[in-house]
Amino acid sequence: MTTVVWATCAELPDGDPDDHLALPAMAEVGLDVRYQVWDDPSADWSAPTVVRSTWDYATRREEFLAWSGTVPTLWNPADVLAWSTDKTYLDELAAAGLPVAPSTTVRPGEQDRLDDVVAAALAESATVVVKPTVSAGSKDTRRHGDPRAATDHAADLLRAGRPVLVQPYLEAVDTDGETGLVVVDGVVSHVFRKGQLLHAEAEATPGLYAVEDIRAREATPAQRRLAADVTAWLAARFPAHAPLLYARVDTVPGPDGEPVLLELELTEPSLWFVADDSGASTRAWARALAQRVRTLPA
Ligand SMILES: Nc1ncnc2c1ncn2[C@@H]1O[C@H](COP(=O)(O)OP(=O)(O)O)[C@@H](O)[C@H]1O
Ligand SMILES: [Mg+2]
The missing domain is CATH 3.30.470.20 (ATP-grasp fold, B domain)
Known part of the structure; x- marks a missing residue:
C-alpha cells in the first residue's frame, strides 16, 4: 500500500463522509488514505497530498496558501489554489468569452459604489446575492430584496477587509x-x-x-x-x-x-x-490518483 494524505480541517479530523465512499476504491488500487488537518503544526506532509475538506480557510486564506506552498506534492497545486480561492x-x-454568472466586485475602500452596484443588480432580478470573494460552503453569502439590507451586508464585509461580489439572484x-x-x-x-x-x-x-x-x-x-x-x-x-x-x-x-x-x-x-449509485466515479477517482502517485519522480 502507498500512503496518500487527504487534507481536512480541525472540525472534521476524519474528513467528509461523502469522501469516505471512495475509500474502498482507493484500497483496491493500493492507496492507503490518511487524513491530516491542514493547519496542524505537527503534521508531516511528505506523502502525496490531496486537498479535500479544508473548509475553514475562508477567513485565513493567506495562511492556507502559505501552507499549500510548503507541501511538496499537492493536488491541486498551490498556484491553482491561489487562483481559485478568490471568486474574482x-x-x-x-473576459475569455465564457458564460459566467453576472458579478460585480467591490473592494474595501470602494464603499461609495455599493448603492449603484446593488441598484444595477436589482434592475436584473428581484433579489441580489452578496458574497465575500473568498468564501466556501455558502458562509457569509446572503440574498436580499431590500437594497439597504444588501448594502449593509456588503459594507460589513468590506469593513472586515473582505472584498465582495454582488450578483443578481439567478431565479x-x-x-x-x-x-x-x-x-x-x-x-x-x-x-x-x-x-x-x-x-x-x-x-x-x-x-x-x-x-x-x-x-x-x-x-x-x-x-x-x-x-x-x-x-x-x-x-x-x-x-x-x-x-x-x-x-x-x-x-x-x-x-x-x-x-x-x-x-x-x-x-x-x-x-x-x-449522486452516483454505479460506483464508477469512485473507481475513476481512485485510478486517477493512483496513476499520479505511480508516476511521481522518485
Ligand atoms: N447569483 C446567484 N444566483 C442564485 N443563487 C446563488 C447565486 N450565488 C450563489 N447562489 C447560491 O448560493 C450558493 C453558494 O454560492 P457559491 O457561489 O456556490 O459559493 P460557495 O459554494 O463557495 O459558498 C450556491 O450554491 C447557490 O445556491
Ligand atoms: Mg458553491
Whole structure:
C-alpha cells in the first residue's frame, strides 16, 4: 500500500463522509488514505497530498496558501489554489468569452459604489446575492430584496477587509437547482443536482457549511459543452498542471435560460459520490490518483 494524505480541517479530523465512499476504491488500487488537518503544526506532509475538506480557510486564506506552498506534492497545486480561492476569477473567464454568472466586485475602500452596484443588480432580478470573494460552503453569502439590507451586508464585509461580489439572484435555481459536473483528469466523471440554498433575507449559515440537498442528475448537452469549454480554458491557463486531477464546474441557468458558470471549484470541492449509485466515479477517482502517485519522480 502507498500512503496518500487527504487534507481536512480541525472540525472534521476524519474528513467528509461523502469522501469516505471512495475509500474502498482507493484500497483496491493500493492507496492507503490518511487524513491530516491542514493547519496542524505537527503534521508531516511528505506523502502525496490531496486537498479535500479544508473548509475553514475562508477567513485565513493567506495562511492556507502559505501552507499549500510548503507541501511538496499537492493536488491541486498551490498556484491553482491561489487562483481559485478568490471568486474574482469569474472576471477572467468572462473576459475569455465564457458564460459566467453576472458579478460585480467591490473592494474595501470602494464603499461609495455599493448603492449603484446593488441598484444595477436589482434592475436584473428581484433579489441580489452578496458574497465575500473568498468564501466556501455558502458562509457569509446572503440574498436580499431590500437594497439597504444588501448594502449593509456588503459594507460589513468590506469593513472586515473582505472584498465582495454582488450578483443578481439567478431565479431559475429555485426550480432547476444547480448542476455540478465533476471533472477528473479532464473528463466528466459524474453530475449532481444541488437544491437552491439562499432564502431571501435569511440569516447567514452558522456552521462550517450550509446543509445541501444533493441528487443524481443527467447534464444537458449545453451544460456538458460549458464544462468542456471551461476544462479546455483551464488547460490553457495552467498548462503545467493540465489536466487537473479534479475540477468541479457548477452551473445554473442564466438570465436567458442557458447555463452559466456560478463557481469553478478547484480547491476543496465536495465530489458528491453519493449522486452516483454505479460506483464508477469512485473507481475513476481512485485510478486517477493512483496513476499520479505511480508516476511521481522518485
Ligand atoms: N447569483 C446567484 N444566483 C442564485 N443563487 C446563488 C447565486 N450565488 C450563489 N447562489 C447560491 O448560493 C450558493 C453558494 O454560492 P457559491 O457561489 O456556490 O459559493 P460557495 O459554494 O463557495 O459558498 C450556491 O450554491 C447557490 O445556491
Ligand atoms: Mg458553491
